[in-house]
Amino acid sequence: MRLAKRKQVDAHNQLGTTVTGLNRLARNLWWTWNQDAQDVFEELSPRAWSNLYHNAVAVLRELSAEELRVRLLDEEFNGRVQEVLRQFDAYLGATDTWAAAHAPGLAKRPVAYFSAEFGFHETLPIAAGGLGMLAGDHAKSASDLGLGFVGVSLFYREGYFQQAINAENWQTEYYSQLDPQNLPLEPVLGDDGQPLVCTVEIAAEPVSFRAWAANVGRCPVYLIDANLPANQPHFRDLTQRVYGGDNSTRIMQEILLGIGGVRLLRQLGLQPSVFHMNEGHAAFLALELMREQIADGAGFDAALAAVKPQCLFTTHTPVPAGHDRFGRELMDYAVRHLPGQLNISTDGLLALGRVNPSDDNEDFCMTVLALKAAHAANGVSELHGQVSREMWHSLYPEGSVDDVPIGHVTNGIHLAGWMKGPVRKFWRRKLGQAEPATNWAVELAKPEFWARVEDASFVSDEELWALRYKLRRELIEFARRRLQDQEHRSKPSDFIAFDHLLNPDALTIGFARRFATYKRAPLIFDQLDNLVSLARDLRRPVQFVFAGKAHPRDDDGKRLIQKIIHMSHHSKLSDHLVFLENYDVHVARQMVSGCDVWLNNPRRPLEASGTSGMKATCHGCLNLSILDGWWREGYDGTNGFAIGGDEHAADVKEQDRLDSENLYKTLSGEVIPCFYDRDDGGIPRAWIGKIRRAMVTLAAQYDTTRMVREYTQKFYLPE
Numbered sequence: 001m002r003l004a005k006r007k008q009v010d011a012h013n014q015l016g017t018t019v020t021g022l023n024r025l026a027r028n029l030w031w032t033w034n035q036d037a038q039d040v041f042e043e044l045s046p047r048a049w050s051n052l053y054h055n056a057v058a059v060l061r062e063l064s065a066e067e068l069r070v071r072l073l074d075e076e077f078n079g080r081v082q083e084v085l086r087q088f089d090a091y092l093g094a095t096d097t098w099a100a101a102h103a104p105g106l107a108k109r110p111v112a113y114f115s116a117e118f119g120f121h122e123t124l125p126i127a128a129g130g131l132g133m134l135a136g137d138h139a140k141s142a143s144d145l146g147l148g149f150v151g152v153s154l155f156y157r158e159g160y161f162q163q164a165i166n167a168e169n170w171q172t173e174y175y176s177q178l179d180p181q182n183l184p185l186e187p188v189l190g191d192d193g194q195p196l197v198c199t200v201e202i203a204a205e206p207v208s209f210r211a212w213a214a215n216v217g218r219c220p221v222y223l224i225d226a227n228l229p230a231n232q233p234h235f236r237d238l239t240q241r242v243y244g245g246d247n248s249t250r251i252m253q254e255i256l257l258g259i260g261g262v263r264l265l266r267q268l269g270l271q272p273s274v275f276h277m278n279e280g281h282a283a284f285l286a287l288e289l290m291r292e293q294i295a296d297g298a299g300f301d302a303a304l305a306a307v308k309p310q311c312l313f314t315t316h317t318p319v320p321a322g323h324d325r326f327g328r329e330l331m332d333y334a335v336r337h338l339p340g341q342l343n344i345s346t347d348g349l350l351a352l353g354r355v356n357p358s359d360d361n362e363d364f365c366m367t368v369l370a371l372k373a374a375h376a377a378n379g380v381s382e383l384h385g386q387v388s389r390e391m392w393h394s395l396y397p398e399g400s401v402d403d404v405p406i407g408h409v410t411n412g413i414h415l416a417g418w419m420k421g422p423v424r425k426f427w428r429r430k431l432g433q434a435e436p437a438t439n440w441a442v443e444l445a446k447p448e449f450w451a452r453v454e455d456a457s458f459v460s461d462e463e464l465w466a467l468r469y470k471l472r473r474e475l476i477e478f479a480r481r482r483l484q485d486q487e488h489r490s491k492p493s494d495f496i497a498f499d500h501l502l503n504p505d506a507l508t509i510g511f512a513r514r515f516a517t518y519k520r521a522p523l524i525f526d527q528l529d530n531l532v533s534l535a536r537d538l539r540r541p542v543q544f545v546f547a548g549k550a551h552p553r554d555d556d557g558k559r560l561i562q563k564i565i566h567m568s569h570h571s572k573l574s575d576h577l578v579f580l581e582n583y584d585v586h587v588a589r590q591m592v593s594g595c596d597v598w599l600n601n602p603r604r605p606l607e608a609s610g611t612s613g614m615k616a617t618c619h620g621c622l623n624l625s626i627l628d629g630w631w632r633e634g635y636d637g638t639n640g641f642a643i644g645g646d647e648h649a650a651d652v653k654e655q656d657r658l659d660s661e662n663l664y665k666t667l668s669g670e671v672i673p674c675f676y677d678r679d680d681g682g683i684p685r686a687w688i689g690k691i692r693r694a695m696v697t698l699a700a701q702y703d704t705t706r707m708v709r710e711y712t713q714k715f716y717l718p719e
């Protein structure tokens with residue numbers, strides 16, 4: 001009797017521990033790159049999982065305590081939950097990490113990585129594009145490698161906008177409120193158990209903020225939130241939207257990020273060894289570090305000299321609009337207090353952001369400040385490094401262009417995070433289940449793993465082709481559902497079925513990214529007649545899936561979207577072309593996995609790196625791209641397709657014309673024939689050969705594991 005009672009109590013305690021464990025798991029983004037963990041949350045309620053847009057925290061809150069308890073009485077399910085929790089704890093507790101061997105010093109004095117945006121997952125939409133995705137992937141790999149690393153950013157209550165298309169095919173924006181309770185976030189608390197509150201000065205007034213921690217595996221990313229009752233309303237709204245408002249909002253957001261970020265870390269007792277500025281948005285952090293020195297009695301020059309060795313700067317674009325510039329009046333208003341704190345004149349402060357310090361007409365540029373304050377700087381691909389040296393030569397007039405101290409570290413992606421579920425399962429089967437790897441993400445970044453893909457006995461053409469079919473079908477079904485919803489929203493009375501749309505056997509080409517004009521989304525329609533006949537070829541049909549957002553204030557970008565949607569209504573293209581609304585991480589994952597070809601046709605050399613094409617590789621989707629950014633170094637003649645060569649025309653019009661001609665030439669002369677060249681069994685052997693080559697040469701090389709190691713060895717570790 002008593003024994004039975006004791007067993008009951010033990011079982012009860014075990015259930016309680018498991019429930020606590022599940023809640024802990026849901027609030028750590030680690031689950032977003034662990035398939036078993038995702039499967040557990042999905043299985044709790046497939047419908048809630050889909051309706052709540054894959055939000056593990058919200059799914060758990062959807063279930064009553066009783067339902068969860070009873071579900072865990074199922075031994076098989078409970079066993080899987082235990083296994084996931086075991087993996088999770090093993091991951092968090094691992095001591096044999098790469099960094100333990102190669103960068104132990106960073107454990108106590110971490111890298112502090114500042115970025116205005118972080119992209120982790122579709123449930124936390126606080127990124128606008130590639131810059132944020134890169135930051136999120138950087139944090140994930142830092143965690144996988146066991147690096148001492150913390151991130152700093154802003155918590156945007158309304159995130160980045162959601163996109164809808166109106167009857168004029170014009171992008172409209174709407175916002176939904178993010179509720180921290182329903183997100184993988186935890187309040188940052190002070191010693192008294194209350195939310196920690198810090199202060200910065202903006203326009204000579206104190207502005208308070210608190211912070212939320214997003215747990216990215218082992219690494220916290222702190223998100224600053226100015227929405228406090230103590231603040232005046234116009235300051236409360238500063239952290240409302242990603243890149244919202246005007247230049248004045250921007251500079252104030254950047255004060256919160258840079259200056260507020262350093263103060264937050266100090267209050268948390270952190271003494272980072274490196275402050276990594278991801279883009280110029282964060283450059284005010286250097287001024288706060290100088291203020292600390294000056295408050296301790298240092299002179300201005302000594303303060304700058306002391307701060308420099310701690311600062312690293314990564315620049316992300318040659319596009320002028322990507323470099324924040326603030327006029328004298330705005331500086332005088334927003335950072336009025338800074339000259340006093342730094343013991344310099346206003347002109348002295350402005351000089352820090354100018355190429356020519358004494359030129360009163362030059363605005364204060366955050367990139368210039370970052371370059372002056374950092375001991376090292378880098379671009380994000382080899383070509384971008386070169387372009388950045390040319391761009392900023394005037395800051396270093398003593399030497400030649402080659403002497404400009406800007407190097408490069410080519411971007412990557414966090415493979416394990418970007419892989420679609422079935423593909424994770426596919427490669428995990430191949431990797432072998434020997435150790436249901438706590439370090440699976442790091443295993444995936446090993447060139448030795450992908451080298452085996454060359455070998456048909458490791459993975460056969462038939463397996464790869466079947467995988468391609470499965471992924472293409474999943475994309476098409478996703479697109480049909482989405483289009484049905486889109487259509488239903490604009491005309492609630494009509495119910496149109498979209499089952500005829502897109503052909504599961506046809507060569508499927510994808511294009512999705514921010515609709516910045518230099519990315520030239522509609523380039524392929526420059527040769528409209530040719531394109532129509534290619535697309536409609538009965539034996540060798542081609543179809544297109546487009547997606548992407550334009551910045552709310554970018555009407556030129558919105559016109560490009562309008563043009564694509566207009567094309568999708570063209571009588572001869574309508575079954576062959578779709579535009580999916582509201583591009584985000586989830587849509588991106590569907591597209592880079594389901595498409596056969598990933599199209600990228602920026603105006604060279606403006607695509608500093610580009611990362612979406614890297615996400616395609618592990619899914620067997622081939623790149624068709626201008627030799628710009630990462631593709632210029634990734635392409636080797638066997639692993640995808642190049643549009644044009646390694647040169648650029650002097651004149652923009654001429655360049656557009658040449659590129660569209662070359663795009664058409666490669667598409668009709670190489671891509672389509674190769675895809676449709678089938679053997680007796682219907683298998684495109686040469687095409688699959690290219691897929692293998694892409695995996696062997698690109699997958700590990702363009703993983704953020706490689707990238708973070710490179711940053712660590714080149715920049716994070718003191719010489």
Ligand SMILES: *Cc1c(COP(=O)(O)O)cnc(C)c1O
Nearest residue numbers: 129130513584585588610611612
């Ligand atoms: C990967 C990604 C990007 C960046 O893509 P680029 O190729 O650099 O343009 C932007 N947005 C989302 C949602 C992404 O997933």
